[in-house]
Amino acid sequence: VDAGDGNLIFKLPPSEVAVHPSDYEGFHEIYFICDNLLKTIADLESKGIMCSGISDEDWGKLTSIILPSGGSVGLYEPLHPLAIGL
Secondary structure, three states, X not given: OEOOOOOEEEEEOOEEEEEOOOOOOOOOOOEEEOOOHHHHHHHHHHOOXXXXXXXXXXXXXXXXXXXXXXXXXXXXXXXXOOOOOO
């Protein structure tokens, strides 16, 4: 599906992969999606996994899961169409 602005999302059972353009060469990010961000954050935090604050983006509600290394990985509740439901 086209999530807008040329951002494509591909169905990969049982998940999706999205490929978006970047102004930075060699730039990569991974985001996980969930149905209910607040519930997912609560579930993660009950297991000792910390998340950053939530930001409202045009395409969904976004947080980051803080990794043991100090890095992070994105987690969001989408507002855009999903390929997996098609």
